[in-house]
Amino acid sequence: xxxxxxxxxxxxxxxxxxxxxxxxxxxxxxxxxxxxxxxxxxxxxxxxxxxxxxxxxxxxxxxxxxxxxxxxxxxxxxxxxxxxxxxxxxxxxxxxxxxxxxxxxxxxxxxxxxxxxxxxxxxxxxxxxxxxxxxxxxxxxxxxxxxxxxxxxxxxxxxxxxxxxxxxxxxxxxxxxxxxxxxxxxxxxxxxxxxxxxxxxxxxxxxxxxxxxxxxxxxxxxxxxxxxxxxxxxxxxxxxxxxxxxxxxxxxxxxxxxxxxxxxxxxxxxxxxxxxxxxxxxxxxxxxxxxxxxxxxxxxxxxxxxxxxxxxxxxxxxxxxxxxxxxxxxxxxxxxxxxxxxxxxxxxxxxxxxxxxxxxxxxxxxxxxxxxxxxxxxxxxxxxxxxxxxxxxxxxxxxxxxxxxxxxxxxxxxxxxxxxxxxxxxxxxxxxxxxxxxxxxxxxxxxxxxxxxxxxxxxxxxxxxxxxxxxxxxxxxxxxxxxxxxxxxxxxxxxxxx
Numbered sequence: 001x002x003x004x005x006x007x008x009x010x011x012x013x014x015x016x017x018x019x020x021x022x023x024x025x026x027x028x029x030x031x032x033x034x035x036x037x038x039x040x041x042x043x044x045x046x047x048x049x050x051x052x053x054x055x056x057x058x059x060x061x062x063x064x065x066x067x068x069x070x071x072x073x074x075x076x077x078x079x080x081x082x083x084x085x086x087x088x089x090x091x092x093x094x095x096x097x098x099x100x101x102x103x104x105x106x107x108x109x110x111x112x113x114x115x116x117x118x119x120x121x122x123x124x125x126x127x128x129x130x131x132x133x134x135x136x137x138x139x140x141x142x143x144x145x146x147x148x149x150x151x152x153x154x155x156x157x158x159x160x161x162x163x164x165x166x167x168x169x170x171x172x173x174x175x176x177x178x179x180x181x182x183x184x185x186x187x188x189x190x191x192x193x194x195x196x197x198x199x200x201x202x203x204x205x206x207x208x209x210x211x212x213x214x215x216x217x218x219x220x221x222x223x224x225x226x227x228x229x230x231x232x233x234x235x236x237x238x239x240x241x242x243x244x245x246x247x248x249x250x251x252x253x254x255x256x257x258x259x260x261x262x263x264x265x266x267x268x269x270x271x272x273x274x275x276x277x278x279x280x281x282x283x284x285x286x287x288x289x290x291x292x293x294x295x296x297x298x299x300x301x302x303x304x305x306x307x308x309x310x311x312x313x314x315x316x317x318x319x320x321x322x323x324x325x326x327x328x329x330x331x332x333x334x335x336x337x338x339x340x341x342x343x344x345x346x347x348x349x350x351x352x353x354x355x356x357x358x359x360x361x362x363x364x365x366x367x368x369x370x371x372x373x374x375x376x377x378x379x380x381x382x383x384x385x386x387x388x389x390x391x392x393x394x395x396x397x398x399x400x401x402x403x404x405x406x407x408x409x410x411x412x413x414x415x416x417x418x419x420x421x422x423x424x425x426x427x428x429x430x431x432x433x434x435x436x437x438x439x440x441x442x443x444x445x446x447x448x449x450x451x452x453x454x455x456x457x458x459x460x461x462x463x464x465x466x467x468x469x470x471x472x473x474x475x476x477x478x479x480x481x482x483x484x485x486x487x488x489x490x491x492x493x494x495x496x497x498x
Contacts, residue, residue, distance in 0.1 A: 037295025040270030051324025056087025088260030115442030121366030229344025
């Protein structure tokens with residue numbers, strides 16, 4: 001039990017990071033860190049969830065497993081008779097703003113710990129320094145799930161989107177049997193393999209192995225293209241705004257506002273990926289908090305702008321479809337802007353893949369360096385100074401399943417994993433304020449412990465809004481992880497021999 005709850009010295013963590021054979025190259029500045037965060041946060045969600053949250057959900061829950069845990073606790077089986085949830089209407093802009101405020105509580109906690117513990121591993125490392133080895137393992141295993149499942153779903157989506165764009169522009173498309181997963185919703189579809197999803201993941205894997213600076217530069221370009229596409233939509237489509245579409249601004253009152261906030265909350269997930277780059281940052285105490293908070297502010301401004309324009313050019317009731325932005329532009333005859341949005345969405349998925357593959361490899365690297373995973377995961381390339389073995393394995397672990405399964409239904413697993421990490425980080429700030437109040441902090445969360453506790457409360461509330469089946473899968477994943485920890489990690493940890 002003493003080993004399970006034993007924490008790792010921050011000084012020891014920093015010392016390990018400076019060992020020559022495992023030291024990573026420090027090349028990232030504040031702009032590259034912010035671009036990593038924006039690359040992860042701004043994805044296709046800005047062009048999809050905005051419409052879904054504005055229009056609301058009108059389909060009743062088909063089964064208990066699909067119903068949110070909180071609704072089941074409050075209403076029991078009566079939840080299944082609820083005919084959907086009201087949308088926010090034009091007030092979705094306020095939902096985005098409200099969600100940014102909620103996320104800011106967790107972001108402030110990340111900023112303080114990142115400035116104190118500039119080590120790869122993000123919430124995993126913070127848990128090891130504050131709560132103990134068993135909590136570090138749980139959160140590390142949880143982060144692997146978050147990053148891997150997110151990218152599997154994105155890779156599958158990228159493949160479908162790429163094939164559509166290629167066919168519309170060039171007339172060429174991958175054969176259906178090589179562009180779609182063979183297993184869809186647990187049933188064999190007759191396809192062979194989703195080849196484009198594997199190809200894109202392995203190409204990005206090679207880019208990440210070449211070096212963090214090269215990867216960051218490529219991500220900077222992709223983020224710039226994505227942001228320009230959003231700005232083209234905001235500026236270009238704003239001339240078609242009819243203010244009467246904004247009235248009433250909150251057609252379903254406060255309930256619609258909160259429902260919209262719950263739906264779009266998950267578009268903000270990803271700013272925590274900035275902290276995984278801590279060891280490759282030139283001035284982590286200054287630049288990491290700046291990168292985390294700048295990511296949140298930039299993304300909030302972009303989301304609110306898109307929401308206002310989208311609900312201004314068409315009636316919010318017409319936005320309940322799979323591609324609300326593209327369909328709205330098509331109905332207005334704005335084909336040039338629609339093409340820009342298509343390009344932005346495609347590049348947006350690429351940048352998300354880069355950032356989450358990068359973060360996943362760094363988590364494996366940090367866990368291996370601590371002895372909780374085999375030593376091969378912490379091998380550093382002698383020339384590129386990147387964790388090349390972890391990066392290759394992460395690429396294969398995402399690319400191959402993405403080629404076999406349709407994993408869109410597992411996206412909620414990423415959300416629950418991220419929210420769990422937010423809870424641990426928020427508690428970590430409170431613990432370190434009590435145990436190491438004298439340690440230098442490049443950034444300090446105001447009003448501790450009040451703000452971290454508010455962050456914990458909101459995260460638990462949002463976790464409870466996820467479907468019951470997501471909770472079941474999450475618990476099963478953690479149980480598998482605990483088996484691996486007690487069979488391998490506990491025996492090979494630095495603390496195994498006292």
